[in-house]
Amino acid sequence: MQKTLSTLTNNWAPSSLSQKVFLAQQVREHEAAAAQPCGFSMYMLMQRAGRGVFGHLKATYPYAHNILVLVGVGNNAGDGYVVATLAKSFGWQVTVAALNPHKVLSGDADTAQQAWIAEGGTIRPWQDIDFKNFDVIVDGILGTGLKGQVRKDASELICALNKTDLPVLSIDVPSGLDSDTGVPLGICVHADCTVTLVAKKQGMHTGQGKTYTGKLIYDDLDIALTFNKIAQPSAYLVSYDQLPKLEKRQANAHKGNFGRLLTLGANAGMPGSLRLTSEAALRTGAALVRAYCHTDSRLSISIGRPELMLTSDGLSAQLAWSTCLAIGPGLGTDKWATKLFNETMAHIESEQKTCVIDADGLNLLAESQHAFSTIFSPKHCVITPHPGEAARLLGCDVPDIEQDRLKAAQSLAKHYNAVCVLKGAGSIISNGEQSWICTDGNPGMATAGMGDTLTGIIAALLAQGMSATDAALYGVCLHGAAADIIAQQYGQRGMLASDLFEPLRVLVNPT
Template sequence: MLDTKLATSLAHKLFRAEQVRENEGAAAEQSGCDMYTLMQRAGDAVFRQCQNLLPNTDIYLVIVGQGNNAGDGYIAALKAKQAGKQVWVCAVEPDRVLKGDAGKAQAQWRESGGSIRHFDPALLDKAGLVVDAMLGTGITSYIRNEFADIIDALNAHSIPVVSIDVPSGLDANTGQSLGRCVQADVTVTFVGIKPGLTTGAGKQSCGKLVFDDLGIGKAFAGLARSSATLLDIEQFRGLGPRDVHSHKGTYGRLLCVGGNKGTAGAIRLSGEAALRSGAGMVRVFTHEASIVQVSAGRPELMVSADELEAALEWATCVVIGPGLGQDEWAESVFTTVMKHCQSTSKAVVIDADALNILCRQATAYTISDCILTPHAGEAARLLGVTIDDVETERFNYARQCAQRYHATCVLKGAGTIIDNEWSTWVCKHGNPGMATAGSGDVLSGILGALLAQGLARDMAAKYGVTIHAKAGDEIAGLYGQRGMIASDLYDAVRALINQ
């Protein structure tokens, strides 16, 4: 019987590809089975997902490579054939006899009467579904041209694709495309979820990610140490009910700093998001030209453009950056805020333009309780690398950012990564509809509100990122992704934070 509690736990852990390869044999042995049994279970799991995706499809095209990934593909082809499907198996080298367990699966396919042919793009117009069993997790260098040509043909066609373990051409650890990468509709990954499937371009390439521990999860979890944790809203117990005798001061005093001339909307979004996330009191310090725009229509926000030192003394924590700009006013405000937070050890969320100023003054400050919220471009500036560097190795650069600034780094994007120098988490929620102006400003307000209500830095980062992303999914589910604007998230955030 599957241990549901264990399966849920393992489904939220990430393991590097080499950890899976090095430990799955021992885990299988401890679980009373061999590696070929795992291959059979994997092929069966793939066929089940094909049926779930398109139950009425009668023609399967299975494209295999030369390793164990191909073995899984042969088993999936055999299962489909046994279920009455018409199955075409294609390979780069159809006459090549595979070795080991993959060879055993290949032989079993041939013994069933199945044939293996060269890939022909014309088959894509006739089949109803493709099983991608070309390249598994072992590939770490740029792929051969013959595989690249097949991947190009798949990606140019509208046929649904189910990838085995990892989309062919994807680095399972980083999510980087190794020259070409299959854009799958479903990816079925086994034994342990690989980090590259959960963030950045890798998350895009995977489509829907399905995990199956192949019945060895308990043993594997005892052998391998996870490299990161996947965050799901269901893992959080919430903030709990408020005390009857509490008052607004009980839930913190948050100061949001930003909103230069012409960019008032950003800090307004942060301030209102903080109110909707439960902060007791929220004050906004902004440019004098932005006071009316920030306060109009939201009287609950206290707004000022002078006496910054007094506002900092009042606050229990600070958000700085949304709409701050990078001119002389911004530089002066940034310096005042950072000196205060450093001298008082006050928690601060540094976002947007404040990150751009920080990268020029990094050696001047050491904040003991700090959350940084860069997107890839801001992270690149903070670390002196290119945006492509960050996007191809998001885990690496999230860790570097956390280490350089001794902060909790929230590297935003598809599969937002949270890193605190020692541990890493990835948010499973979120959607492309959230790629809209102001979404990050809302996140900074949520994070500030959670800090104001007493959550520790790492927990505020993890919970805040998860609530923000899940809120985006809730809105997309109601109205669709296109047309989502940042302020749409408020009601969903409020509902989620009260669960």
């Protein structure tokens, strides 16, 4: 029998700490235990953090020789004092400005402050500083232990910092960012670069967190091996380059080996979405793709792509023909769409076929009163909502979704008994048991039709024999990696969803 794209990842879980993300509390709980076998006290770990940040500061901003270090009162400030002391010893001109210069620090932060003073350093109120007189600003104001909204005094400092045109390097996390969710706690530093320490924090890799973090540099402070043994990640980072290579086709392959995909949508006046979905599926290796659309959309879909089969009637026969389904692109929510959706859901329930549900398919799913947990299975079904669709599916508002994207994706997967792809910056894939954050992709993908293309990619992989989890993982990463190739060649602005078809052909064919 011809081998298809069978499950390759087995719920892919990388072993490297650099491909795992954690909650801030996990890092605080485990860093001392991880440092101890390496012979490091917590102050020694703070010194290593400062040395790491200073090293990355020199490498990232080689022209810098006059820096401003902004500090608060916690361990993040301690790291800042170590950076300042090292920079001064190196011969740079260093100014330290404090949120509260008269505050008596405690523990390791106090030790680091006293080392700075012993080096001849002084501490000035931040209000006395003219920010524009420096090359680079180091943000050591607030760390991952921040609870609740940023207080007024810190808010005023962050606001002033964000008004500067100078590059800002944040220590561990941009001050004011919730590193678990990636949401600003009232206000947040817009960092150009962030050096995160010990382990990666989940909120800095998705949603708003990616914007505030800037370029993210990871430094494990040489305790990765021990930390990795004692801490359980909240999610994994995944990119197409890191996934196992796709299997090559056997020499005697024929089109019947790679599934029969039926795409459903394209209501009157909305042909483009389903065309993108269907052609993306062809480019990802599905050999037999048939589009079921409204009669008014037939001509627009068929022009220029004769390899794509097309139909507008005999739905029950078309559903029976298929081995995999993708429903939603351009579907609409009128009477025609609702009838089509309900018949398709009934077929999925009776036949347990693999499927991808997107766009208006998700909107109709949200409106439906069916107990879909009995219809779907995380082995067979993938849902691909953007935040607006996710909010409708969970009966909440978009800010509720963006407030904790990872939690929202996990909730959707469990509630609908499916694999969920929550689209956006740092798209999240969750099957309810494990979650992944995709590191491929770029802002050029914020354009019409990208989601339709993703639906076709995932559906094609399902049709070729992948499990739903694998198809979602590979599909999201393929989608982002193809867009990264286009961005590298032509730039991000002006990228079209159909531009991804050519790099897709390259990516799905292993060398």
